[in-house]
Amino acid sequence: METRNPRRWWILIVLCLSSLVLVVDSMALTVAVPAMTRDIGATAQDTQWILDSYVLVFAGLLLTSGSLGDRFGRRKIMIIGLLLFGAASLAATFCTNPGELIAVRVVMGVGGALIMPSTLSILITVFQEDERGKAMAAWGSVSMLGLVGSPVLGGVLIAHFSWQSIFFINVPVVVLAVLAGLTLMPESKGPWRKPDPLGAVLSAAGMTALIWWIIDIPQHGAFAGRSAITLAVAVLALGGFVVWENVTPAPMAPLVLFKNRNFSGGSLSLTLVQIGNGGLLLVLTQYLQFVLGYSPVKAGLAFVPLAVAALIGNSAGAGLAAKIGNRLLVLVGMLVMASSFALLTTVTADSGFTVPAVALGLLGLGAGLAMPAAVGALMGTIPAEQAGVGSALNDTIGQAGTALGIAILGSLLSSGFAHQMPAGTSDQAKHSIAGALAAAHGDTGLIHTARQAFTAAMSTTFTISAVGVLAAAVLAALVMRDTKPEPAETPAEEQALAA
Secondary structure, X not given: OOOOOOOHHHHHHHHHHXXXXXXXXXXXXXXXXXXXXXXXXXXXXXHHHHHHHHHHHHHHHHHHHHHHHHHHOXXXXXXXXXXXXXXXXXXXXXXXXXXXXXXXXXXXXXHHHHHHHHHHHHHHHHOOHHHHHHHHHHHHHHHHHHHHHHHHHHHHHHHHOOOHHXXXXXXXXXXXXXXXXXXXXXXXXXXXXXXXXXXXXXXXXHHHHHHHHHHHHHHHOOOOOHHHHHHHHHHHHHHHHHHHHHHOOOOOOOXXXXXXXXXXXXXXXXXXHHHHHHOHHHHHHHHHHHHOOOOHHHHHHOOHHHHHHHHHHHHHHHHHHHHHOHHHHHXXXXXXXXXXXXXXXXXXOOOOOHHHHHHHHHHHHHHHHHHHHHHHHHHOOOOHHHHHHHHHHHHHHHHHHHHHHHHHHHHHHHHHHHHHOOOOOOHHHXXXXXXXXXXXXXXXXXXXXXXXXXXXXXXXXXXXXXXXXXXXXHHHHHHOOOOOOOOOOOHHHHHHHHO
């Protein structure tokens, strides 16, 4: 008999809205930083905490929130997360000092951690394997549109209203997602399991310390002073978590999943890709604004080739995965992504936008083919009763990869830029291209030198990105195995089976 949920495509829209609100908020906020920090009198350290407090809480609580969804109901946990996120977004519009805004961002991080694993776990429980690829592609396409469109939206909102509008825009989306979730979405949960409070504490402490260490690398180095202590806490907590999960009779996280080739191969490949992709927006946005002189809105619009190509890749990949299997699709997609980064290494201060536009198109196409296939392959290995914590494992690995990529590529970019600048240049001009342009005071020679230095450093960072994505492609090809979905039974076959 047909067991598919008749409302499954409506449910997918709710899941896309829930994910979209997280993507739009994080990307649009970066555009709002200058106006926001000016208005509330935030220092550079305050600004860093406003941005990082969300990431720390979000990454630290993902595994715990995934297990809560399996235990108490994924829809319930997602809606609680949406309500927290929406209430904190509304509260942010009334903040008048950095301390209040940091506190609000912490609450938003808690809400985001409750939302993210629930969306993916509900998706894999609502859709059967033969339709899961299409659903995953649609979910990924919406996230990509949010990623590219949110800086443009942020620029428009800042130009016409104020920085508070960046937070307020979340409220109607959250209200719509909550109402649709309560109306359309069925509840799903795993069988009763004994709680694992020690596992929850160790995972939260370990992931928070790990992300904190990664964020601190560009400023304090990897192994000096405070960074060494943070890294030690991360290693001890995460090591203790792995040991405890393997000996406790009721583990919070199913680490046994890593014995499955598709889960371990897909997870490690996605981590390497996220490391390669992590600094892309950070680096290219600076190139567009400081080298080509684009406004924030125009810089956001420049990423349209990425979004359009990703939509094409997602649409094509959903059908191709069923025909050629996930492994080959992941390999082809990642090779296309690596060629995009290789092309970006050729960009100079005089290249203009043509080469980056082609590279962004290739990157979107490759990501559209590879990412849903990789996620689909690893999510297909997770038992339905552990969908929440299994998807949280995937999200946690991805978050760590993204944070590591931003830290590594950001550090390479800044050190490479300082190295390329000529001796005798002021510290302000060596610190960043923004500092160099501010210190130039119309000196065309220094401006030209700074732009040349930035593109040279940018070429190095994209070389590392290309290597990371190539390594991910090789890993996926060697480790993953194809498990093609079985075709759905036709009504005639069902009648024959019933007879």
